[in-house]
Amino acid sequence: MITSPTQIQITSPQKHSRTGDGSIDLVAATSTDFVGLRTDPEALPSSLSGIKSQNFGGAKPASLTAEFQVSNLNMFYGSAQALKNVNLEIYQRQITAIIGPSGCGKSTFLRCFNRMNELIPNTRIEGQILFRAQDLYAPNVDPVAVRKTIGMVFQKPNPFPKSIFDNVAYAAQINNIKGNLKEIVEHALIQAELWGEVKDKLKQSGLALSGGQQQRLCIARALAAQPEVILMDEPCASLDPIATLRIEELVRDLKKEFTIVIVTHNMQQAARLSDYTAMMTITEQEEGKRTGTVIEHGETRHLFTKPRDSRTEDYITGRFG
């Protein structure tokens, strides 16, 4: 197992310790040489070297490491294809926005990264998603470990009907995270920029908070599981503009420690917030079967100023969608 020491210290010092050696163990077995943090391109299994990531945004900047490499991803609900031939790289500690018209499969795509789709019966996936060179869908990878490592925030704030403290503590407890529970909760709430507002009422119900606070509580909860990546599925869709701005500021801060993938309907938000943007759209297959695919991906400032695909241009200028 090749674990590069530089890679281990991806977290800031005040972050709580993870698994002993700092590696991310997605697989329950201890002696898996196919698992863990690997940055060496040579260390990739030879079968993967043939796959060329179609990176619509041109060459990847030398300073960035790929967090996810999606290649030839197809996703099916029963016989209906929801995603077709998606190729994409997502970079470490960058904010990647996924935009596109309603029903183009943005959320479906996002849920492929933490294997939430397979909770729905009859879903099927083809192709590959590499997370730091580990295939997320390899047979020895446990989806529970994937979801611990790759956290998620949902469209509608969904705190548990428990106290603020218990909401955050639960994430740490189920994942057996070592350390003082109070400190872990406090740290997660500070990271989610909620601590100041709730520190005197940790015993109160999470449901008593305002919508924006509830969403930050959900972010704190996701952080308490000590993930590497945070997926956000339209996290501001049900919030007012001020609460939205607070979440955006928070996301910008979280970028220092986490890779963030955010689905949004709001193009201004994508433009304000993200470093990279992936544009998805619906393509009509034979007789009315509609599937989503990524048509353009690149640095946000390029994509919004000089879109190469006419459909992207139409969408961001508001001509459709």
Add this chain to the structure above:
Amino acid sequence: MNEVELFAAQRRVEQRKRTGEIFEWLALTATIIGLFFLGLLIADTWIRGAGWLDWQFLTSYPSRHPENAGILAALVGSVVLVTLTAIIAFPIGVAAAIYLEEYPAQGWVTRLIQTNIANLAGVPSIVYGLLGLAIFVRSFGLGRSILAGALTMSLLILPIIIISAQESIRAVPSSIRQASLALGATRWQTIWNHVLPMALPGILTGTILALSRALGETAPLITIGALTFIAFLPVGPTWPFVDAQSAFTVLPIQIFNWTSRPQAEFRDLAAAGIIVLLAILLGMNSIAILLRNRLSKRAAY
């Protein structure tokens, strides 16, 4: 719109309103009929039985002399039977409901089980009695014991518990499950920490109502051979102080037995027994309501 059309429209509106009023009266009448006869029954029972209700009635065994007869054996028998039934049926019913709701459906097998459970809830209770007689009394050799009775009753109310528990589990919003699973919780952690606590008020309500039904059942117990004249209690000398092998009787059987006696006094005794049975049923239903209110307040926080 000219004046003539406006008045025509108004007439039609009045007609519709009248139809609504007629229906309201019909519904009210139906309600009153139901309540009236229930009230009549309770009043009749109370007038006949209330005079016999005293400490002696509650603490005596049956007797050939009405003034000495009491309900102790049946009362304790009913309580022990319902308790045993709850201990057996609750965990099995809830576990089955969790399996059917929370673990991914295996297509037609699950549908078949589901359909059968719904049908079992409608099977006449005497059929369960025959089943209990064949399996628990004979095959398992439990004899005409209170344990055989409780097992039979468990079978009888299991479908009701499963269906009500399934409904409560289904009512837990899926966003809660997703939130928990997305944090890296296993399915069981999600069920134990979120789904069950939120579904518990509904599950308990359903279970208590099912147990109320078990309390009132007579036919299956007569089938498996509950006795009608018992002068001892199904209790043992050591913890848990219940002799599950003991012969037994229950309130409805005792009441039935008294109503078939020729002397008028025994019919009054039966009325007194009915009052005791109703009191227990009302008590159990009140507990169900209280539990539901308290727990759902806690679940909603």
